[in-house]
Amino acid sequence: MWTSNKPASPNAGIASQLTIGHHWPGVGEPERYPNEMKIRLATPSDSDRIRAMYISAFPDGEGETVASLAVDLLAEITVPETFSFAAESDAKIVGHLAFSPASDAHADGFLGYILAPLAVDPNFQKRRIGTQLIEHGIAELSKIAVDIVFVYGDPNFYGRFGFQPDGALKYVPPYELQFPFGWLSKPLADVDSFAPSGNLSCVSSLCRPDIW
Numbered sequence: 001m002w003t004s005n006k007p008a009s010p011n012a013g014i015a016s017q018l019t020i021g022h023h024w025p026g027v028g029e030p031e032r033y034p035n036e037m038k039i040r041l042a043t044p045s046d047s048d049r050i051r052a053m054y055i056s057a058f059p060d061g062e063g064e065t066v067a068s069l070a071v072d073l074l075a076e077i078t079v080p081e082t083f084s085f086a087a088e089s090d091a092k093i094v095g096h097l098a099f100s101p102a103s104d105a106h107a108d109g110f111l112g113y114i115l116a117p118l119a120v121d122p123n124f125q126k127r128r129i130g131t132q133l134i135e136h137g138i139a140e141l142s143k144i145a146v147d148i149v150f151v152y153g154d155p156n157f158y159g160r161f162g163f164q165p166d167g168a169l170k171y172v173p174p175y176e177l178q179f180p181f182g183w184l185s186k187p188l189a190d191v192d193s194f195a196p197s198g199n200l201s202c203v204s205s206l207c208r209p210d211i212w
Helices: 044-057 063-075 129-142 155-161
Strands: 031-033 037-041 083-089 092-102 112-120 148-152 183-187
Touching (some): 044 083, 044 092, 044 112, 063 083, 063 092, 063 112, 083 129, 092 129, 155 183
Parallel strands (some): 112 148
Antiparallel strands (some): 037 083, 092 112
């Protein structure tokens, strides 16, 4: 799984056509929080700082894998667009979260996103930065008619944001999961009208069985 807020057991790690490079109107406007922290869209120029933050946030051997995923998603051009959000305090990136599109060939007009990865600088944890990143990201996705958001992570943590396992059962993740109980979804629209799903398709950066 791809978050530094991972399942307690087993302490786990995760529609309109856009012109390439175009940002949805209104998405990614910097939002300020107490203590001079702001959340903004990350850019490729943030790659080194984001990589370092992930390596510090995850255990040895896992940090580099998740850091590479975060940086790869930041560089990948997708349609619909992949969104990377950075939490910044005093010019330091203290948290990061990415949302990448997921498609379902069996559901015409379906627009889903996968939340992955997420991390907060260890020196800035317990300050609700992860919570603010998730809430900010979901609010931004709600502006662009996203139907559903998926995550592969701790049900106890993500349940606080409305992610549940029942709704995710209809959607087969791109790869077999080591911990199936961590496959969760949060609908942002009425998804009951869509036909039963085949396998979801994800962006290239997530097309690695070893990270699932």
